[in-house]
Amino acid sequence: MPERRVILKNCGVIDPRRMETFLNNDGFKALTKALNEMTPDSVIETIKASGLRGRGGAGFPCGLKWELARKAPGDEKFVICNADEGEVGTFKDRYILENDPFSLIEGIAIAAYALGARQAYIYLRAEYHYLLELLTKAIAQTKEGGFLEHVDIQIREGAGAYVCGEESALMDSIEGKRGEVRYRPPFPPTQGLWEKPTVINNVETMMNIPQIVLNGADWFNQIGTDRSKGTKVFSVAGDVDRPGVYELEMGSQLKELVVDLAQAKKVKMLQIGGATGKIIPHTMMDTPLSFETILGAGAITVLDESRNIVDAVYHTMEFLAEESCGKCAPCREGTEALFGIMEKFNRGEGTERDIRHLEDLANAMMPSSLCGLGQAAPIPVVDSLQHFRSEYEDRIKQKQGGAAK
Amino acid sequence: MSKVKLTINGTQVSGREGMTILEVAQENGIDIPTLCYSPDLRPIGACRICVVEVEGSRLLVGSCHTPIAPEMVIQTHSPRVLEARKVILELLFGSHCGSCMLCNKANVCNLRSIAADLEVGLPRFQLRKRFHPIEDVSPYVQRDLTKCVLCWRCIRACQEIAKQSVYATGYRGFDSKVIVDCDVPLDKEVCRDCGICITYCPTGALTRPTKLGKEKPGKSLVITK
Amino acid sequence: MDKSPEEIPFHNRDQQNVLVMLEEAQYEAGCVSEARIAEVAESLDVSQSEVYGVATFYSFLSVKPLGRNVIRVCKSLPCYLKNSRMIIESIAAELGIKPGETTPDMKFSFELTNCIGGCDKAPAMLINSDVHGDLTPEKIAQILKSYD
Numbered sequence: 001m002p003e004r005r006v007i008l009k010n011c012g013v014i015d016p017r018r019m020e021t022f023l024n025n026d027g028f029k030a031l032t033k034a035l036n037e038m039t040p041d042s043v044i045e046t047i048k049a050s051g052l053r054g055r056g057g058a059g060f061p062c063g064l065k066w067e068l069a070r071k072a073p074g075d076e077k078f079v080i081c082n083a084d085e086g087e088v089g090t091f092k093d094r095y096i097l098e099n100d101p102f103s104l105i106e107g108i109a110i111a112a113y114a115l116g117a118r119q120a121y122i123y124l125r126a127e128y129h130y131l132l133e134l135l136t137k138a139i140a141q142t143k144e145g146g147f148l149e150h151v152d153i154q155i156r157e158g159a160g161a162y163v164c165g166e167e168s169a170l171m172d173s174i175e176g177k178r179g180e181v182r183y184r185p186p187f188p189p190t191q192g193l194w195e196k197p198t199v200i201n202n203v204e205t206m207m208n209i210p211q212i213v214l215n216g217a218d219w220f221n222q223i224g225t226d227r228s229k230g231t232k233v234f235s236v237a238g239d240v241d242r243p244g245v246y247e248l249e250m251g252s253q254l255k256e257l258v259v260d261l262a263q264a265k266k267v268k269m270l271q272i273g274g275a276t277g278k279i280i281p282h283t284m285m286d287t288p289l290s291f292e293t294i295l296g297a298g299a300i301t302v303l304d305e306s307r308n309i310v311d312a313v314y315h316t317m318e319f320l321a322e323e324s325c326g327k328c329a330p331c332r333e334g335t336e337a338l339f340g341i342m343e344k345f346n347r348g349e350g351t352e353r354d355i356r357h358l359e360d361l362a363n364a365m366m367p368s369s370l371c372g373l374g375q376a377a378p379i380p381v382v383d384s385l386q387h388f389r390s391e392y393e394d395r396i397k398q399k400q401g402g403a404a405k
Numbered sequence: 406m407s408k409v410k411l412t413i414n415g416t417q418v419s420g421r422e423g424m425t426i427l428e429v430a431q432e433n434g435i436d437i438p439t440l441c442y443s444p445d446l447r448p449i450g451a452c453r454i455c456v457v458e459v460e461g462s463r464l465l466v467g468s469c470h471t472p473i474a475p476e477m478v479i480q481t482h483s484p485r486v487l488e489a490r491k492v493i494l495e496l497l498f499g500s501h502c503g504s505c506m507l508c509n510k511a512n513v514c515n516l517r518s519i520a521a522d523l524e525v526g527l528p529r530f531q532l533r534k535r536f537h538p539i540e541d542v543s544p545y546v547q548r549d550l551t552k553c554v555l556c557w558r559c560i561r562a563c564q565e566i567a568k569q570s571v572y573a574t575g576y577r578g579f580d581s582k583v584i585v586d587c588d589v590p591l592d593k594e595v596c597r598d599c600g601i602c603i604t605y606c607p608t609g610a611l612t613r614p615t616k617l618g619k620e621k622p623g624k625s626l627v628i629t630k
Numbered sequence: 631m632d633k634s635p636e637e638i639p640f641h642n643r644d645q646q647n648v649l650v651m652l653e654e655a656q657y658e659a660g661c662v663s664e665a666r667i668a669e670v671a672e673s674l675d676v677s678q679s680e681v682y683g684v685a686t687f688y689s690f691l692s693v694k695p696l697g698r699n700v701i702r703v704c705k706s707l708p709c710y711l712k713n714s715r716m717i718i719e720s721i722a723a724e725l726g727i728k729p730g731e732t733t734p735d736m737k738f739s740f741e742l743t744n745c746i747g748g749c750d751k752a753p754a755m756l757i758n759s760d761v762h763g764d765l766t767p768e769k770i771a772q773i774l775k776s777y778d
Binding site: 156315322 | 641643645646647648649650652653656680683684687688689690691705706707708710711743744745746747748749750751752756759760761
């Protein structure tokens with residue numbers, strides 16, 4: 001399947017600094033339709049019927065999330081757009097923010113209407129501080145255009161913490177605190193920001209909203225697979241000739257994206273979904289990309305035959321150990337321990353026992369950690385041991401063989 | 406409050422709505438080890454020692470903060486649960502100073518008693534040790550953070566019971582630490598006649614200064630925040 | 631023990647400004663000084679410990695003075711694959727300092743950072759808030775010169 005631009009349709013077409021160019025491309029038609037022709041409940045019904053699932057990685061049904069928050073008791077509700085794109089190898093949200101901030105604002109405004117939220121936040125990562133001005137101006141223009149009378153949208157900036165992409169840590173960060181995760185339940189739709197009902201959606205998820213409202217749930221439903229509707233935006237980087245952002249129908253094959261579009265050659269392995277994502281060998285490139293199979297947040301890092309897997313996993317574990325928030329014991333101590341062992345392998349000092357320890361740590365951390373970071377942190381280790389165990393064993397043999405080898 | 410029926414370790418038990426799994430287990434004489442939990446403090450679910458298996462859940466759940474639900478089927482001592490607890494404890498011991506022979510708290514140390522129950526001996530995992538100098542400036546509380554297992558109980562006890570906020574969490578990840586002000590040695594007059602944090606410390610990290618016979622002179626009482 | 635939410639003022643909403651004010655301080659002064667931390671704590675009725683805890687949690691906030699320009703080279707996997715190590719070495723050679731250090735004239739601080747979302751133009755770095763991508767060792771001197 002070739003590229004299909006649904007939510008990126010305005011990117012490169014409109015001028016992100018001028019709202020009129022957006023208006024000329026059906027801009028704010030969906031919002032106007034929602035406000036004038038639909039009740040909040042019918043907006044939620046439409047999103048539910050569309051089958052849209054969250055694009056941040058977990059794939060929770062979006063309409064259901066909204067419904068839970070709408071039905072939660074309380075007058076004060078919040079909408080948060082998660083623009084803390086911190087996953088290693090992903091830059092699609094940056095591309096969206098750079099090129100089409102208005103569609104994002106439109107999506108947020110529709111969400112706020114559906115929920116009855118008068119306050120919305122965009123949580124922008126510190127690394128994207130250079131986008132603050134563009135976004136602020138886009139919000140100001142939208143407000144001047146009279147499209148934001150029902151909701152106030154504010155931008156909150158992160159300050160350099162990967163874990164703040166995790167929704168509960170993100171809310172703590174907006175509250176001005178350390179971005180530490182919270183236990184669940186309660187979940188954000190019932191008790192989120194300041195313990196008020198809150199919907200948190202990723203940038204890409206929000207971008208789908210105007211399209212669904214405008215074109216209808218049935219239209220959206222026809223795109224994609226059984227349980228993964230719509231398109232997905234991918235960031236492809238690493239050993240490819242054409243790194244970049246690509247939008248494909250859900251269910252497209254990995255090789256269409258990586259080989260046909262991004263022009264990867266002699267692929268050895270792919271890391272799908274960033275630092276906590278799956279590691280798969282090139283032999284699995286005919287896997288379709290969907291929630292049923294493999295997806296993550298859409299970050300794909302390609303490694304070619306010249307690369308060493310242990311080295312790549314070592315770097316990934318360094319990242320995770322640095323970014324653990326430190327609140328819960330298995331993640332705080334476990335990521336450090338995993339990194340320590342990978343460091344040993346990288347120095348050529350790993351042993352058979354270390355492989356067992358990696359597995360023991362993984363088995364305990366994955367079910368017991370407080371949030372997705374600690375739960376998913378061992379995945380690179382587990383997957384690489386599954387598909388590339390020989391590379392670990394080679395390092396051990398090299399050590400035993402000494403310098404002669 | 407309505408009754409909730411559930412199964413723990415194959416036995417039908419009941420609890421009241423709003424209770425946590427841990428509370429119901431304790432009421433029924435089932436012992437789940439805990440480290441960061443205290444019945445007097447808000448739960449934070451940080452140490453993960455109290456995790457249990459709930460049928461239908463992919464993950465183990467923290468029993469100290471998860472409310473019971475009708476028809477829940479819970480295993481508190483399944484092999485999977487015990488292995489997770491062991492690994493977590495071994496990790497905590499891996500970065501702990503391990504000077505139990507010299508520690509005043511040794512016989513009443515929560516960490517040691519949980520380790521004994523779980524038959525955890527020498528830890529499998531090698532970690533960096535967290536070395537911090539002993540803080541003995543305050544005449545009221547002595548801190549030896551080398552023994553701290555980051556359960557965050559002192560922070561909550563100080564806030565919620567003593568109604569002060571002497572402590573907070575500082576830094577991130579493995580480097581996290583319980584700090585005072587801009588990470589200076591503890592020396593606060595509000596700690597006079599308090600010592601609540603000492604009571605809640607599960608290890609020997611917080612103790613009363615033992616300067617027998619020549620108690621450090623207290624400063625004159627100044628009310629500060 | 632009464633733990634009802636009414637009893638403990640759990641949500642001081644002014645606290646949301648802690649991070650906002652610390653960010654302002656960082657952008658203005660290049661660091662979050664202890665004096666500034668005390669000010670923030672005082673004005674928002676939050677303890678100094680808590681404010682310091684926030685300041686040391688986030689990697690873009692620094693409690694130590696940084697140079698007028700902060701270089702943050704991405705060291706995550708996609709940039710690593712595209713030889714970020716050579717970029718790190720050439721910046722170190724150009725400035726005569728190692729990552730984590732500041733030049734004696736306080737002009738540059740040199741740090742390594744995690745993924746900055748510039749993987750399509752790897753290797754990439756941030757100088758202050760500007761992204762520089764598709765870096766080669768040859769480009770470094772020129773780029774650094776533009777921050778004179």
